Amino acid sequence: MKITHHLSDKLLMAYSAGTLPEAFNLVVATHISMCDECRARLAEFDAVGGALIEATETTTTMGSDALAATLARIKAGGPTERAVPAPRAGVLPQPLHDYVGGDVESVAWRSVGGGVKQAILRTSEHASARLLFIPGGAAVPDHGHRGTELTLVLQGAFADEHDRFGPGDIEIANEDLHHQPVAEPGVDCICLAATDAPLKFRAFLPRLAQPFLQI
Amino acid sequence: MFDALPQTDTARHRRDSVETLGVTGQVRCGVQGQTAVKNADGGKWAALVKRVADRQDADAxxxxxxxxxxxxxxxxxxxxxxxxxxxxxxxxxxxTVWRKAAQFDPARASVATWVFTIARNRRIDMLRRDRRPEPEELTWGPEAEPDQLDALVLQQESARLTAAIAELPDKQRVMIERAYYGDLSHSEIAEETGLPLGTIKSRIRLALERLRHNLS
Structure with a gap:
């Protein structure tokens, strides 16, 4: 898989700091599962966090019995953990698999017209996440954005006036982008999308449909 | 903060490790004495965590x-x-450090970095912040171990990053601290972080390639 569109430093830093809304965390974790380049970049942002911990002023002290208390808790049990690599063969990387409760065949799709289907994933209210199914060759309604919208391709590909996005590629869109993505002919396109604001459609009909789409 | 011994001790250790691996010239000492001590320290913490993992060593x-x-x-x-x-x-x-000691991968993180990720996750629970799903795990498994030189160089590069961040202009360092202490939302984080990044990433990329090779 040749990934050409990656996460921004901004998103990686916020994911490392643990300050993104859940829906964005899910997109970032899923992209990193597919992209070693961003996995390594994340490790670097984690190293920045490590550097801050290392450089923290050391006037703060632990209570006098803290070590003994901690050792007692360790002794009292709780498992030591060994890492188990989880082999996976499917379209959905592990973090997304966990949210769906299975692979693509477990997704509870709802038709939104034109052959396009979506499934909203349960996340915190700070942002929303959904899976999109766009038949090969079909268009997603022309829309602009408020806030930030992340779209990660899991299968197939889509292109808009500006660029092409294949498996593993992530599109980061903001207010400035108005686009009409079209799925490439051939294999159906499946994407994970997250936004921290409702999308605004430019055409009249999709605007009416917006309450039903819940986006 | 640092023991009296480590500088000479670990300087020797570093030379040993490099000689053992038959590689010279790839591992450079820090320019300043301070950096050298911190570099040496990085290897020290990784070794201590390994003792916890291998022998449940309470002293370590x-x-x-x-x-x-x-x-x-x-x-x-x-x-x-x-x-x-x-x-x-x-x-x-x-x-958690004790229980997960065997999961610590010195080719991909310093101990400080690893402790940070555990503390970050604890903070999210503690402050009831948004859930943060983790990427798919990539681990060495029972048959393979991280490359020693990868680990050594990574520990040293992490120490250099710590030194470089300490030397950033105050205003920039404060922004980064605020981002990591959770004071800034993602939209408030600067587009250009200005952080001296790149070297650790390349090193981790190598480790990941070895790991992928091992997994396949």
Whole structure:
């Protein structure tokens, strides 16, 4: 898989700091599962966090019995953990698999017209996440954005006036982008999308449909 | 903060490790004495965590505890916890350090970095912040171990990053601290972080390639 569109430093830093809304965390974790380049970049942002911990002023002290208390808790049990690599063969990387409760065949799709289907994933209210199914060759309604919208391709590909996005590629869109993505002919396109604001459609009909789409 | 011994001790250790591996010239000492000490320290913490993982060594653990527990507590307090809650959560973090010691991968993180990720996750629970799903795990498994030189160089590069961040202009360093203490939302984080990044990433990429090779 040749990934050409990656996460921004901004998103990686916020994911490392643990300050993104859940829906964005899910997109970032899923992209990193597919992209070693961003996995390594994340490790670097984690190293920045490590550097801050290392450089923290050391006037703060632990209570006098803290070590003994901690050792007692360790002794009292709780498992030591060994890492188990989880082999996976499917379209959905592990973090997304966990949210769906299975692979693509477990997704509870709802038709939104034109052959396009979506499934909203349960996340915190700070942002929303959904899976999109766009038949090969079909268009997603022309829309602009408020806030930030992340779209990660899991299968197939889509292109808009500006660029092409294949498996593993992530599109980061903001207010400035108005686009009409079209799925490439051939294999159906499946994407994970997250936004921290409702999308605004430019055409009249999709605007009416917006309450039903819940986006 | 540093013991009296490590500088000579670990300087020798570093030379040994490099000679053992038959590689010279790839591992450079820090330019300044300070950096050299910190570099040496990086390897020290990784070795201590390995003792905890391999032998449940309580002495090794208490050294790690003395260094990191107060730092984690300070980090949690700067993130908004009061002293009592931060103390309790710092203990939780250290319990996790013990239990997950075998998962620590010195080719991909320094101990400080690894402790940070555990503290970050504890903070998310503590402050009831948004859930943060983790990427798919990539681990060495029972048959393969991280490359020693990868690990050594990574520990040193992490120490250099720590030194470089300490030398950033105050204004920039404060922005980065605020981002990591949870004071900034993602939209408030600067587009250009200005951080001296790149070297660690290349090193980790190598480790990941070895790991992928091992997994396939």
């Amino acid at each position: 653990f208490s050294e790690v505890f003395d260094h990191f527990a107060p730092r984690v507590k300070a980090f949690l307090m700067k993130s908004g916890a009061d002293a009592t809650l931060a103390e309790e959560c710092a203990q939780d973090v250290m319990v």
